[in-house]
Amino acid sequence: MRTAITGVGLFTPEQSISNDELVESFNQYVDAHNAEHAEAIARGDTVALQHSSSEFIYKASGIKSRYCVDKAGVLDPAVMHPVIATRGNDAPSLMVEMGLAAAREALARAGRRPEEVDMVLVACSNMQRPYPAMAVELQHYLGGHGFAYDINVACASAAFGIQAATDAVRQGNARCALVVNPEICTGHLNFRNRDCHFIFGDAATAVVVEPLDAAAGKVTFELLGTRLVTQFSNNIRNNFGFLNRSESPSRGWADVLFTQEGRKVFKEVVPLVSELISSHVADLGLAVKDVRRFWLHQANLSMNQLIAKRVLGRDATLEEAPVILDRYANTSSAGSVIALSLHHEDLAVGDLGVLSAFGAGYSAGSVVMRRVG
Numbered sequence: 001m002r003t004a005i006t007g008v009g010l011f012t013p014e015q016s017i018s019n020d021e022l023v024e025s026f027n028q029y030v031d032a033h034n035a036e037h038a039e040a041i042a043r044g045d046t047v048a049l050q051h052s053s054s055e056f057i058y059k060a061s062g063i064k065s066r067y068c069v070d071k072a073g074v075l076d077p078a079v080m081h082p083v084i085a086t087r088g089n090d091a092p093s094l095m096v097e098m099g100l101a102a103a104r105e106a107l108a109r110a111g112r113r114p115e116e117v118d119m120v121l122v123a124c125s126n127m128q129r130p131y132p133a134m135a136v137e138l139q140h141y142l143g144g145h146g147f148a149y150d151i152n153v154a155c156a157s158a159a160f161g162i163q164a165a166t167d168a169v170r171q172g173n174a175r176c177a178l179v180v181n182p183e184i185c186t187g188h189l190n191f192r193n194r195d196c197h198f199i200f201g202d203a204a205t206a207v208v209v210e211p212l213d214a215a216a217g218k219v220t221f222e223l224l225g226t227r228l229v230t231q232f233s234n235n236i237r238n239n240f241g242f243l244n245r246s247e248s249p250s251r252g253w254a255d256v257l258f259t260q261e262g263r264k265v266f267k268e269v270v271p272l273v274s275e276l277i278s279s280h281v282a283d284l285g286l287a288v289k290d291v292r293r294f295w296l297h298q299a300n301l302s303m304n305q306l307i308a309k310r311v312l313g314r315d316a317t318l319e320e321a322p323v324i325l326d327r328y329a330n331t332s333s334a335g336s337v338i339a340l341s342l343h344h345e346d347l348a349v350g351d352l353g354v355l356s357a358f359g360a361g362y363s364a365g366s367v368v369m370r371r372v373g
Contacts, residue, residue, distance in 0.1 A: 001170045005162070005369060006217040007110025007208035010341040011101035011182075015071040016327075019054035019064055019198065022075070026197055027051045029077040050194060057198040060262075062301025066201030066329030068186045069094065080191040082184070082202075095128045096138045098204035099182035103142060106206040111216035112176055118146030119174035123161030124181050125154045125332040125359070126188050130242065138180060146174060154236070155297055156228075157181060157333035158205070159357040159365020163226035165209040177209040181333040188238055190257040199299075200258070201329035205337035212372070219345060220373035221353065227280045228365045231272065235261040236360035266303055273358045274310035280366040281354065288312060291320075292351040293343065297358050298325035298335035307356075333357060347371045 030049040040046035057063055068074055073083035084094060092100070099122060107114060120142070122135035127150055135148035153160045158181050165177035185200030212222055240256045281288050288311050296304045301323065308316035322343040324335070331338060336357045347353065351371045358364035 001172075002212040003166050003169050003209060003223045004212040004215050004372070005207050005221045005223060006210055006215045007106040007108070007112065008337065008341045008344070009102040009104065009106030009109065009206040010338055011098050011105070011204040013067045013069050013202050015069070016065050016067050017071055017074060019057045022198055023052050023054050023057070025075040025077055025080070026191065026194070029080060029192060032077060052194050052197065061198060062323070062325050063198055063329045064326045066327075068202050069184055070186075074186060074191060082186050092141050093128050093134065093137060095124075095134055095182040095184060095204075096141060098184075099134070099138050099180040099206065100141055102182070102204040102206040103138065103178055103180050106178065106208050109217050109219070110208040110210070112208060112210075114143040115145065116176045117142065117144035117178050119165060119168055119177035120144055120148035121151055121161045121165060121177070121179045122148075122182065123151040123153070123157035123179055123333055124183050125152065125157060125185070126183075126238070127152060134182075135180070144178070153363045154361055155299065155330075155332045155335070155359025156357045156361065156363035156365050158337050159226070159355065159367055160228060160363070162207065162209065162223070162355075162367050163228055163365065166223050166226055169209055169211060175210060175214065178206060179209065180204065180206045181337055183332045183334045185330065185332050188240065188258050190254060190259075193254065193259075195262065196258060196260065199330050201331050203328060203331040203334045203338060205334040205341060207337060215373060217373070219371070221344075221369035222372045224286075224368045224370055225280065225284050226365065226367050227276065229272070229276055229363075231362045233268065233360075233362045235264045235268070236362075238360075266300070269358060269362060269364075270303060270306050270310065272362060273356060273364050274307050276364050276366050277307070277311050277354055277356055281368060284368055286352065286368070290352055291354055292347060293319075293353040294321045295336045295339040295343070295353060295355040296321060297356060298323070298328065298339060299330045299359065301325055332359065349373065
């Protein structure tokens, strides 16, 4: 059975933080920390923290700003994390609320009603809770039917979700599958770590996957093939989990929140993803020179530029490999789908595109598609 992505949705939080705002908050924290530990620093027992700068952030990442669910908490030097009101068990979870907004937009673009959805996957880097599954909750508030479950493969989750949805539709286990990627990345980011305090932002995306012959949307992409690869690495890690309270000695927040060895990640992920995309396209009997658009995971501008260059054998234009990283930052699993959502309507029938999501694990996925409607 031929399958297709028939709708894409995007939810963007209202609040945004510029590099200048983030740096001002971080540097206030640094000054207060260094003043508090001045004697230890003078003795050489403690290393003084260094200021950050907007220039450093942009040079290291290509990021200029990021959207977030709570700006005040992140920018308060005494808090430095989003502050989210506790909700009762009878209220929708915040991640589900964000996912619903993206899902409804994707369904509207696909020309589908919520009650037609018979498979829901919530695929993202961090779940708000382990159970009940976020996907089952989203299915409930959406008004869908069938079945739902969560997928967690870090930043590559969107590609893994699309493959799972495609397989289910091809096997007849679903007729209208919804893959949702809600990300509150600011919640697992250590805003007191100079090396990574600028990396993440918040957003949610969704795609509708269904049989090609059932497509009713204005823009339809036939899914020509999906391919996934994993390779274990500790270079990107988040140690937060239910056993933290049982560990002895207890971990500090610096060891529980997001950490990475950036240079190692760059060196190892670029060839992994470049080879994945190139071999996948070739095995489908296609040529990379004929790919009109690459919707890449938005983690680091230099990384994306080098991946595209390795695949194409030359520098890619912004039209070929669009960038949303500058204003969204790294939104983990949502990043490649944000690029797809904002940069697809100009493609003509017959144009080829590749969506590639990659990250911790290492995990990576390639989705090759052709616009057919």
